[in-house]
Amino acid sequence: MARTATPKSGTKPKASAAPAALTDPAANAASAKDSSRGWPRPPEPKRHKATGPELLDFYRQMLLVRRFEERAGQLYGMGMIGGFCHLYIGQEAVVVGIQAALRPTDSVITGYRDHGHMLVAGIPAEAVMAELTGRAAGISKGKGGSMHMFSVEHGFYGGHGIVAAQVPLGTGLAFAHKYKGDGGLAVTYFGDGASNQGQVYESFNMAELWKLPVIFVIENNQYAMGTSVNRSSSEDQLYRRGESFRVPGLQVDGMDVLAVRGAAQTAVDWVRSGKGPILLELKTYRYRGHSMSDPAKYRSREEVAAMREKSDPIEAAKREIIEGGFADEARLKEIDKEVRAIVTGAADFAEEAPEPELSELYTDVLVGTY
């Protein structure tokens, strides 16, 4: 599924206060039909044609994220993880499909629902889990926690707890890539809820104005905490949110890892060729509550169950692997076992690793000495 900008049905006609002579009826007519108004657009993305090993690798990565998150949920329930803990279960295809189109020199930034992004960026599961349990071996030395994790070595710039703060930050990472001329780009992930923050639009404007190499990825999981997209967004087709800044937008099936991989390629090609930013809206779904303490009364059990049963990205990849003859059930079970071993190893490590030294309380506040 990929959609280009066409207005949603039921768009209200806007009353115009300006005198007729000063408005351009053609512009409005054009925008009603084709809101990109003739600005260059990327081609329609194609679903990626994966080789067997490639699809198996996507499957394994998605499974790693899912099993990791399940275990994180269990550790939270046992009191090993504290504070807020936002699980990525259901959204795995998004990060796996996008990361696969990137180069090691690119930059990635996201919000607090970040464990999956980190694993797929190649950060060892032990270091992520040990951060969740607040241990010295954690990727932020135990000082950041679930929402605040970073690994510059892996091009992963966080892990940010303030909704939408990562959007201008990611735009700034893109600014740095362009400034240095290193050929890199920045991927900036944010949620449907985050897409209502003003700084998102300030970023769109600057990114297009200065043709910055940034891919804006809206992970539209349909809810911001308990608020559904249509209760918070006057334009609920979020891929159109860049239009008034001339940032082209594509809507993508975020539950299909190959659709994501295909759209990611289109986006990467667009941005790397110097055409400026692009916006991808990935339609996805989170199975769990917003965080571990969300009773999730705002949606029905049936809605969640239907998504799980009909649209699960991992099950879909599994079917495609079997049907394509890329692997048999036994091989998939083996992969599951390998992944569980990694996760169990990470959890054991994260439970047993020591807490930070008390002296760490005072380190890293400033870099210089004054």
Added chain:
Amino acid sequence: MAEIKLPAMSPTMEEGTLAKWLVAEGDVVKPGDLLAEIETDKATMELEADDGGTVVTLHVAAGTEGVKVGTVIATIAGEDEVAAPAAPVVAKAAAPVAAAAPVAAPIAAEAVVAATAPVAFDGPVKRQTVREALRDAMAEEMRTTPEVFVMGEEVAEYQGAYKVTQGLLEEFGPQRVVDTPITEYGFAGLGTGAAMGGLKPIVEFMTFNFAMQAIDHIINSAAKTNYMSGGQMRCPIVFRGPNGAASRVGAQHSQNYAPWYASVPGLIVIAPYSAADAKGLLKSAIRSPDPVVFLENELLYGQSFDVPEGDVAVPIGKASVVRAGRDVTLVSYSIGVGVALEAAKTLAAEGIEAEIIDLRTLRPLDTATVLASLKKTNRMVVVEEGWPVCSIASEIITVAMEQGFDDLDAPILRVTNVDVPLPYAANLEKAALLKAEDVVSAAKKVCYK
């Protein structure tokens, strides 16, 4: 066999009620199936199965209250050998946690639970949590004043992220209880404009950490316009929400903004400790013709206090003496008052009687009450859950220097959080936050004991 233990379902949950079993012994469950309904300190939550299997035993009867986190509530036999390994780990790892319990009991909250201020009221009282008291204050004012409305993220249908606005949508409807998009700068500005236009908005920030997005409107628009307009443009608005450190939520979600707002002329800043003050002061804040920043504390929401029944407003700008004593004055506000009360108990056992002042309003500051106490005890310690530098403590100490110098028998000390961003790790967080034992040491030091 997998043992299912009662999980911690919120950062502050220590025990829960097993409200209802949704499976019976012998049932086969799939991953994601619901096992039980659990009532936590904040909400009713559903417990899901991570792995599939057959329910062998339900160990805790439906309706059981006060089930401790970590208690084995059910046993499930695994689906096959692949699914099985996940669960036993749960059982294994739970043991050390139960002993250490690093998460569910934040240090500051513990201190607060231990000591509740013995404040006496004339007339009938009822036992209420701070959360309920705040809700009642809003509901009572909304009943009498049609211009009052509540606005913020998740305040209506979700009943409040911390359940402070519970029931308001039902009673007052969506025109007066308004769910906003996540757009703090926008709705803080919109609320400020609505106040200028004659309404009386209560703007809830999910936490004050997110009000940083909106601080320009609070300060540049709400606080200054009356002055700049020569008194023409009023802005009767309340900005409220939880402030300060919660539990293990890390640096971006754990900050005390009291000193920031208290430095701004044109604002009223309130930070109550008890439920009675929370209710009475919020009522006064809503009635005030001026913009008010009303700083609550998540760790206090679930604490119970006596609250006078009926329409009892507490005056803005008046501190209260929550414990009388002759030897040393402890000045504090918000959650720090609980820490001071805890310290006072220890001090009393050692023969030192501390007087405790709850500032309640931080701007305008009730310097008279502080100075009167200093005159009596001649020694003072300021207790603040926040950073030390440019703090409320800094202000109190300055006032004492300027206006109470002759009453001082010892330098005033401040006991605060450590001067670093709040770390996540349990041991570091504990080390960084305000502690009653440090208050005790400081009090002894100024008493030269």
